[in-house]
Amino acid sequence: MTNILKNEWLALIFRLIVGALFVYASLDKIMHPEAFAKSVYNYKILPAALINVTALFLPWLELLTGAALILGTKVKGASLLISAMLVVFLVAVTSTLLRGISIDCGCFTSSSAGRKTGWMLLVQDVVLLLFALHLYFRGPGRLSLEKN
Amino acid sequence: MSRLFAQVMFFIIVATILAVGRNTVAPGGIAWVGEWGKAAVVEGDSIIRPASAEPNDPPFLTFAQAKEFYEDKDNVIFVDARYAEDYETGHIPGSVLLPFELFDDYWAGVQPRLPKDKKIITYCSGEDCELSLFLARVLRDEGYPDVAIFYGGALKWQENQMPMDTSKALPPGV
Numbered sequence: 001m002t003n004i005l006k007n008e009w010l011a012l013i014f015r016l017i018v019g020a021l022f023v024y025a026s027l028d029k030i031m032h033p034e035a036f037a038k039s040v041y042n043y044k045i046l047p048a049a050l051i052n053v054t055a056l057f058l059p060w061l062e063l064l065t066g067a068a069l070i071l072g073t074k075v076k077g078a079s080l081l082i083s084a085m086l087v088v089f090l091v092a093v094t095s096t097l098l099r100g101i102s103i104d105c106g107c108f109t110s111s112s113a114g115r116k117t118g119w120m121l122l123v124q125d126v127v128l129l130l131f132a133l134h135l136y137f138r139g140p141g142r143l144s145l146e147k148n
Numbered sequence: 149m150s151r152l153f154a155q156v157m158f159f160i161i162v163a164t165i166l167a168v169g170r171n172t173v174a175p176g177g178i179a180w181v182g183e184w185g186k187a188a189v190v191e192g193d194s195i196i197r198p199a200s201a202e203p204n205d206p207p208f209l210t211f212a213q214a215k216e217f218y219e220d221k222d223n224v225i226f227v228d229a230r231y232a233e234d235y236e237t238g239h240i241p242g243s244v245l246l247p248f249e250l251f252d253d254y255w256a257g258v259q260p261r262l263p264k265d266k267k268i269i270t271y272c273s274g275e276d277c278e279l280s281l282f283l284a285r286v287l288r289d290e291g292y293p294d295v296a297i298f299y300g301g302a303l304k305w306q307e308n309q310m311p312m313d314t315s316k317a318l319p320p321g322v
Binding site: 030031032033034037041044048049051052053055056057059060061063064065068074076077078080081 | 151152154155156158159160162163164166167170171176177178179180181182183184276
């Protein structure tokens with residue numbers, strides 16, 4: 001098992017998956033900050049004054065760290081930041097699930113339709129977090145701009 | 149350790165510069181501090197409306213107005229914009245279930261129950277929920293001439309000790 005984990009191709013795969021996902025996710029948020037700010041508001045976690053700043057700043061961080069992972073540069077810093085962002089997302093999504101808040105509309109719902117997306121997000125984020133942590137501790141792997 | 153710190157700072161600083169640049173220069177930027185306070189309360193008898201309401205939206209009703217229309221059962225139909233589970237937890241008696249998020253799935257079955265000569269009043273859970281507004285806009289665009297929004301929703305209804313129905317929604321086409 002540890003041999004698979006040491007495999008440098010595995011690290012490359014992790015980099016590409018996490019990097020591409022973060023880059024892809026960031027683009028729509030950069031193009032439509034108002035819609036993303038509304039999403040952030042719907043979590044009902046941040047104080048009102050911080051919502052827009054978060055909505056404006058976060059997607060760029062996602063874009064830069066995602067791109068860095070794809071290229072295999074500044075991997076330790078990128079994977080650390082991505083791990084931190086994923087932990088924050090995990091906490092936020094869990095919080096909405098526990099409070100019964102629907103992320104789509106920001107309102108309370110006991111519906112399972114709203115919550116299924118929540119649980120799926122959780123699982124997805126945990127998997128990505130594991131990938132990111134692997135990169136942080138094990139390095140960038142194959143085909144990276146920086147040496148291992 | 150300081151190399152890691154330098155990398156992290158690089159990302160944060162460049163992201164900040166890009167964020168400020170994009171928001172300042174490119175179209176579609178937003179305020180640095182948005183108005184995400186509670187729904188604005190307008191006029192003495194609390195017409196509650198969301199901050200995102202636009203001037204040509206369907207009218208928002210006070211609780212008193214909603215209650216009056218509720219008593220005019222022949223000409224008024226309430227429409228619940230929430231999911232079925234919330235509807236069954238408690239809805240305004242006589243209201244029709246039409247989840248905004250599942251509009252396309254429900255519309256064919258619900259449309260026969262919503263004649264255009266009746267007044268339609270949408271609602272959802274309350275002040276934090278905009279599904280009622282979104283649904284009202286859709287119904288207006290579908291050609292309903294008389295649409296209004298009871299933004300106080302199920303919460304306000306319950307606060308005023310009005311009756312709540314916990315029956316299941318009718319199957320489609322009934």
